Amino acid sequence: MSGPLAVRASVVIPEAELRWRFSRSSGPGGQGVNTTDSRVELTFDLAATRAIPHAMKSRALERLGPRLCDGVVTIAASEYRSQLRNREAARDRLARMLLDATAPPPKARRATKPGRASVERRIAAKKRHSDLKRLRRTFD
Numbered sequence: 001m002s003g004p005l006a007v008r009a010s011v012v013i014p015e016a017e018l019r020w021r022f023s024r025s026s027g028p029g030g031q032g033v034n035t036t037d038s039r040v041e042l043t044f045d046l047a048a049t050r051a052i053p054h055a056m057k058s059r060a061l062e063r064l065g066p067r068l069c070d071g072v073v074t075i076a077a078s079e080y081r082s083q084l085r086n087r088e089a090a091r092d093r094l095a096r097m098l099l100d101a102t103a104p105p106p107k108a109r110r111a112t113k114p115g116r117a118s119v120e121r122r123i124a125a126k127k128r129h130s131d132l133k134r135l136r137r138t139f140d
Helices: 030-034 054-063 083-101 116-136
Strands: 005-008 011-013 018-023 039-045 072-077
Touching (some): 005 083, 072 083
Antiparallel strands (some): 039 072
């Protein structure tokens, strides 16, 4: 579970850049909820890291702007009773978040016109509908 965090093939974050904090969780835990530090906070300094290439880092900083505090992203996990499972959940969430944030932008959509056959089908359907409505009219 410990060790470098692989985001994608070209991006691996060393364990030394991940900061962990543990506290008591308010979630499930039974009698042990008041004695064990099962809540996990994982912080990663995105602005200062050298593990992510510059182009990907600037894209991630732009996309994660509202989630960052001074260039640092924080993930909290407290849904499980054990600290180990919460650590795994936090690592997975950070990896997924960085994967989405560093993804290349989608291709720009190229505007196209409808084809001649589709235009003719649309006009023919309109004419059929018009004829049907004309036949429903009552004549004096």
